[in-house]
Amino acid sequence: MSKCYGNSLVGTSGINGDSFYISPDNTVFMLSDGASGAGLEGKVIMSRTCAETIKNNPFSSSGLSAKDYLNKMVWQINNRLTEISQNRKSLVFGTLIICVVCGNTAYVAAAGDSPAYFLHNKTAVRVAKPKKTYQNLIDLGFFSAEQLEEAIHKLPEHMWSMFDTFIPTVVPSYSAEEIQLSKGDIIVLCCDGVSDNISPEFIGENIDTDSLSESIDTLINSVIERSVNEKGYSDDLTMVVYCH
Numbered sequence: 001m002s003k004c005y006g007n008s009l010v011g012t013s014g015i016n017g018d019s020f021y022i023s024p025d026n027t028v029f030m031l032s033d034g035a036s037g038a039g040l041e042g043k044v045i046m047s048r049t050c051a052e053t054i055k056n057n058p059f060s061s062s063g064l065s066a067k068d069y070l071n072k073m074v075w076q077i078n079n080r081l082t083e084i085s086q087n088r089k090s091l092v093f094g095t096l097i098i099c100v101v102c103g104n105t106a107y108v109a110a111a112g113d114s115p116a117y118f119l120h121n122k123t124a125v126r127v128a129k130p131k132k133t134y135q136n137l138i139d140l141g142f143f144s145a146e147q148l149e150e151a152i153h154k155l156p157e158h159m160w161s162m163f164d165t166f167i168p169t170v171v172p173s174y175s176a177e178e179i180q181l182s183k184g185d186i187i188v189l190c191c192d193g194v195s196d197n198i199s200p201e202f203i204g205e206n207i208d209t210d211s212l213s214e215s216i217d218t219l220i221n222s223v224i225e226r227s228v229n230e231k232g233y234s235d236d237l238t239m240v241v242y243c244h
Helices: 034-056 066-088 135-139 143-152 156-165 200-205 209-231
Strands: 003-009 018-022 029-032 096-104 103-113 115-119 124-129 175-180 186-190 237-243
Touching: 003 018, 003 029, 018 034, 018 237, 029 034, 029 186, 029 237, 034 066, 034 096, 066 096, 066 103, 066 175, 066 237, 096 186, 103 115, 115 200, 124 200, 135 143, 186 200, 209 237
Parallel strands: none
Antiparallel strands: 003 237, 018 029, 029 096, 096 103, 103 175, 115 124, 115 186, 186 237
């Protein structure tokens, strides 16, 4: 029987810009991370709008395939965030991951730098990874991915997001992937506050499916401790974990 658990803790800003939602039947789960650049109020509006849209449009009663449902939700969220931004005269933006599980197949859609990981036998692979804004320079052969990543990581950390894609945009840019699941496989959604501080391998090694909630809470608390010790502050921290 599948299990799904999520938790979110506010960072040192005191205002949590992350949200998550898990459907009652554990078949749909999502995570949204409002960008700090949207402001303290804007990042909350962004993330909550994403979660509320998914909650108010259940996949189980949509009559849509998983792929069509994901596409509809991304566009609906994108349009709603655009409308809110125009009314506020200030861009309300951030990242979004949605996963739908149908039988033994998971469908993941992601916009932005919050990662989704697929864990099989404790081996972690990032899935539905969106392209960076500089991907065309790599495709044209001007630079290698390693060269650009090295250059970007020499910049101050708060500037890294300049090279990521966010939602909303005029035409939403997102990546989608279909994953075949076996018994015991795990899907992890997390915000960049988590992924910037611990590796997917570390996550996989420390998830206990027999005590899922306790192990996820322990992971998040370990990220807080590590981040505060190394950086002097902690970002908002959110994880959603599905066990097939």
